Amino acid sequence: MKQRKKQPQITRQAILEAAGAEFSIHGYAGSGLGSIVTRAELTKGALFHHFPDKRAMAAAWIEDHLSPALAAHWITPLELIGSLDALRAFCRTRCMELTPGDATSALVSLTAETAASDDVLGTALEHIFTHWRAALADLLERGKADGWIHRSIQPASEAAFVVSAFAGFSVTTRAHPEENALRTCATALEAYLETLRAQ
Amino acid sequence: MKQRKKQPQITRQAILEAAGAEFSIHGYAGSGLGSIVTRAELTKGALFHHFPDKRAMAAAWIEDHLSPALAAHWITPLELIGSLDALRAFCRTRCMELTPGDATSALVSLTAETAASDDVLGTALEHIFTHWRAALADLLERGKADGWIHRSIQPASEAAFVVSAFAGFSVTTRAHPEENALRTCATALEAYLETLRAQ
DNA sequence: TGTGATACCGACCCTACGGTATGGCAGCAA
DNA sequence: TTGCTGCCATACCGTAGGGTCGGTATCACA
Numbered sequence: 484m485k486q487r488k489k490q491p492q493i494t495r496q497a498i499l500e501a502a503g504a505e506f507s508i509h510g511y512a513g514s515g516l517g518s519i520v521t522r523a524e525l526t527k528g529a530l531f532h533h534f535p536d537k538r539a540m541a542a543a544w545i546e547d548h549l550s551p552a553l554a555a556h557w558i559t560p561l562e563l564i565g566s567l568d569a570l571r572a573f574c575r576t577r578c579m580e581l582t583p584g585d586a587t588s589a590l591v592s593l594t595a596e597t598a599a600s601d602d603v604l605g606t607a608l609e610h611i612f613t614h615w616r617a618a619l620a621d622l623l624e625r626g627k628a629d630g631w632i633h634r635s636i637q638p639a640s641e642a643a644f645v646v647s648a649f650a651g652f653s654v655t656t657r658a659h660p661e662e663n664a665l666r667t668c669a670t671a672l673e674a675y676l677e678t679l680r681a682q
Numbered sequence: 683m684k685q686r687k688k689q690p691q692i693t694r695q696a697i698l699e700a701a702g703a704e705f706s707i708h709g710y711a712g713s714g715l716g717s718i719v720t721r722a723e724l725t726k727g728a729l730f731h732h733f734p735d736k737r738a739m740a741a742a743w744i745e746d747h748l749s750p751a752l753a754a755h756w757i758t759p760l761e762l763i764g765s766l767d768a769l770r771a772f773c774r775t776r777c778m779e780l781t782p783g784d785a786t787s788a789l790v791s792l793t794a795e796t797a798a799s800d801d802v803l804g805t806a807l808e809h810i811f812t813h814w815r816a817a818l819a820d821l822l823e824r825g826k827a828d829g830w831i832h833r834s835i836q837p838a839s840e841a842a843f844v845v846s847a848f849a850g851f852s853v854t855t856r857a858h859p860e861e862n863a864l865r866t867c868a869t870a871l872e873a874y875l876e877t878l879r880a881q
Numbered sequence: 882t883g884t885g886a887t888a889c890c891g892a893c894c895c896t897a898c899g900g901t902a903t904g905g906c907a908g909c910a911a
Numbered sequence: 912t913t914g915c916t917g918c919c920a921t922a923c924c925g926t927a928g929g930g931t932c933g934g935t936a937t938c939a940c941a
Contacts (some may be wrong), residue, residue, distance in 0.1 A: 489907050489918050510795045513711035515898060527900080528920050537899065583798050591853055595794040596709045598857040599782050609857040640866030643854070644847075647867055651850025654790055655842070658797040658808040667839030668846055675874045688888045688937050714928060726930080727890050736929065 495533045497523040499544045507589045510596050511541060511604070538603060545593075545607045552586035553611055558618040567631050567680050570622070571673045578649070578669035583657045591653040616642045623679070633681045641679060648672060694732045696722040698743045706788045709795050710740060710803070737802060744792075744806045751785035752810055757817040766830050766879050769821070770872045777848070777868035782856045790852040815841045822878070832880045840878060847871060 501523035505514035516537060520530050534540035556577065564570050581587060590611060598605040619642035626632030652668050700722035704713035715736060719729050733739035755776065763769050780786060789810060797804040818841035825831030851867050 491918065494918080508799050510709060510711055512709055513795070513799070516900085517898075526920050529918075531900070532918060592794040592798075594857045595791040595853050596712070599706070599791075600708050600712070605857060612854060612857055637866070641870055643863050644867050644870030647850035647854045648843075648847050649850065650853045651846035651848065654794050654849045654853065655811060655846045658793045658804060658811055664842050667836070668843050671840055671843030671874075674877055675870075678873055678877055686889075686936095690888060693888075715930085716927075725890055727932095728888075730930070731888060 491533070494525065494529055498525060498530055498533060498540070499548050502540060502544050503548055503589065504584075506541070506544070506593060507584045511593060511601075512596065538601070541593075541604055542607055545604065545611070549586060549590060549593075550611050550614075553590060553615060556586060557615055561618045561622045564622060565629070567626065567676065570626075571676050574645070574672055574676060575669045578652060578672060579662075579665055581649075581652055581656050581665060583660065587649060588653045588657060591650045592657075594650075595654070612646060616646050619645055626679075627681075630681055632679050636679050645672070645676075648675075690732070693724065693728055697724060697729055697732060697739070698747050701739060701743050702747055702788065703783075705740070705743070705792060706783045710792060710800075711795065737800070740792075740803055741806055744803065744810070748785060748789060748792075749810050749813075752789060752814060755785060756814055760817045760821045763821055764828070766825065766875065769825075770875050773844070773871055773875060774868045777851060777871060778861075778864055780848075780851055780855050780864060782859065786848060787852045787856060790849045791856075793849075794853070811845060815845050818844055825878075826880075829880055831878050835878050844871070844875075847874075 498519065501519045502514070504522060505519050508514075509518075516527060516530060520526055523529075530540065534543060560573060564573060590608060593604065594608045594612070598608060616639070620638040623632050623636060623638035623641055627634060627636065627638070632638075648668075652665065655668075656665060697718065700718045701713065703721060704718050707713075708717075715726060715729060719725055722728075729739065733742060759772060763772060789807060792803065793807045793811070797807060815838070819837040822831050822835060822837035822840055826833060826835065826837070831837075847867075851864065854867075855864060
């Protein structure tokens with residue numbers, strides 16, 4: 484019928500965007516391909532032309548959208564931080580910005596849902612967590628070298644803790660979307676980060 | 683056919699147990715009623731005799747199994763704690779015991795999946811979080827009165843932070859089941875708890 | 882021992898799901 | 912212009928999903 488112009492990249496991105504939106508609300512199993520293509524104003528024909536099946540599409544979304552989004556939110560900015568105060572401020576703003584539907588929330592939700600039952604998606608999501616932890620650990624290592632992180636700190640451990648804390652914030656915020664809760668979590672996290680300071 | 687003896691309570695519990703097991707692995711949307719009744723060695727007839735629909739069954743599981751399980755793991759033991767060292771030790775063991783399939787993990791997964799799209803289940807799960815936070819806050823309040831928690835601490839805020847941290851541990855552990863990761867999270871959490879001590 | 886109510890089974894219904902088959906239009910190369 | 916390839920729409924399929932219904936076995940109680 485009304486055949487749209489051929490723009491494979493745009494179509495592909497539209498599908499992945501719609502998929503991400505559905506995943507963020509209904510999770511992986513709860514998101515139907517019908518809802519996704521409807522949201523994207525496309526059809527299943529387009530979807531299955533670009534992806535062999537639902538799981539592959541989800542994997543592509545993780546790779547092409549979720550992973551870059553988290554990199555932009557975390558990995559890149561972390562490279563520019565050069566003091567504990569800057570790290571504290573950065574973590575606070577990232578904490579206050581947490582909202583259902585953002586990249587962090589989607590990462591956590593999808594991980595909680597699929598990690599236990601789907602190796603493909605589970606490992607793809609775990610890779611993102613690994614990069615996240617590594618970026619934070621690198622920063623802490625730099626901080627030790629530059630003298631604003633205490634020598635006794637083990638960067639990998641602390642990075643794992645901070646990442647987990649953010650994952651937890653994301654979940655509890657989803658259930659209990661109070662700005663106050665986020666503020667107190669941010670404050671508590673800052674207090675924790677302060678313990679890493681070289682005295 | 684081979685009609686089993688009538689034991690409604692046992693049947694009901696068997697269904698809820700099977701449902702919980704499926705939920706822990708596949709999430710809410712990913713768990714079919716067929717798999718649940720098969721696991722319970724029952725039929726849909728039994729299921730729909732005890733519950734009007736899937737959502738009500740999930741709500742019953744939350745109320746009758748998940749909530750008591752978390753109370754047993756957290757609320758009750760917290761009442762017996764009387765020092766910061768005891769709290770630290772308790773949190774460490776609870777952290778090390780985190781495993782996919784336990785109550786905490788199920789709570790977090792279900793919350794991440796349903797809180798955004800299902801009011802009934804979402805609020806039921808949020809109630810559990812609320813009780814959890816309240817129990818911790820009560821303990822910290824007592825600690826302030828008894829002089830082993832610093833006066834400037836705001837119990838509600840710190841409780842929210844600790845609960846979120848555990849939720850995060852649960853998610854990252856699910857994706858990355860290393861004992862080492864849990865150990866480091868436990869250590870970092872202890873370091874944080876130490877900052878609450880009255881000096 | 883009979884009787885009504887409860888607990889449970891088994892077969893069925895309908896929808897929505899993931900996925901397929903087919904065919905037409907757009908674009909490009911010759 | 913022709914022909915070919917890639918992109919996308921439409922119609923459809925098989926199955927598994929949640930949920931219903933009639934019937935039967937068991938229990939509580941008279």
